[in-house]
Amino acid sequence: MKPEIKPIITLLIGLPLLIGGCSSVNVWPFGGNSKTGSSSRVPENATEYRCEGNKTFYVRYPDGGKSAWVILPDRQVSLDKVSTDSGSRYSNGIAVLRIDGTDASLTDGPSISYRGCNPPTASSKP
Numbered sequence: 001m002k003p004e005i006k007p008i009i010t011l012l013i014g015l016p017l018l019i020g021g022c023s024s025v026n027v028w029p030f031g032g033n034s035k036t037g038s039s040s041r042v043p044e045n046a047t048e049y050r051c052e053g054n055k056t057f058y059v060r061y062p063d064g065g066k067s068a069w070v071i072l073p074d075r076q077v078s079l080d081k082v083s084t085d086s087g088s089r090y091s092n093g094i095a096v097l098r099i100d101g102t103d104a105s106l107t108d109g110p111s112i113s114y115r116g117c118n119p120p121t122a123s124s125k126p
Helices: 002-022
Strands: 047-051 055-060 067-071 076-082 088-091 095-100 103-108 112-117
Touching: 047 103, 055 112, 067 088, 067 095, 076 095
Parallel strands: none
Antiparallel strands: 047 055, 047 112, 055 067, 067 076, 076 088, 088 095, 095 103, 103 112
C-alpha cells in the first residue's frame, strides 16, 4: 500500500509548484499585468486610435515612419509606407492604414473596417 501513496504525495506537492511557475510568464501585449489591469491598456510606444462603433486599434512606428505596426484586438499586422499625395498610407497589399493629420482609417480585407478614427490626443504622429 505504501508504493501507491508516494506518487499521490509527489503529485500533491509538485502540482502547485508547476502551476505557480506558469504565472511568471506574461504574454500580454499591453504592458503591465493582464490579471490585475494595473497598467494602461495602450501598448508601449504606440498611438491609440478610437473609431466609430466603439472600435480601437493601436499603431507603432518602429523605423521612424517607414512602416507601421498595427495592433488589433485579435492580431498584429506590419504595414509598409506607400507613397501618397496627402497624409500617410501604409499597406501590405491587403490591409490599408490611412492617416491624414489626426484622422485615420484602417481596412483589412472586405470584412474589417475601422472608420472615423482619432487618437485621444493628437500628440503622436508618424
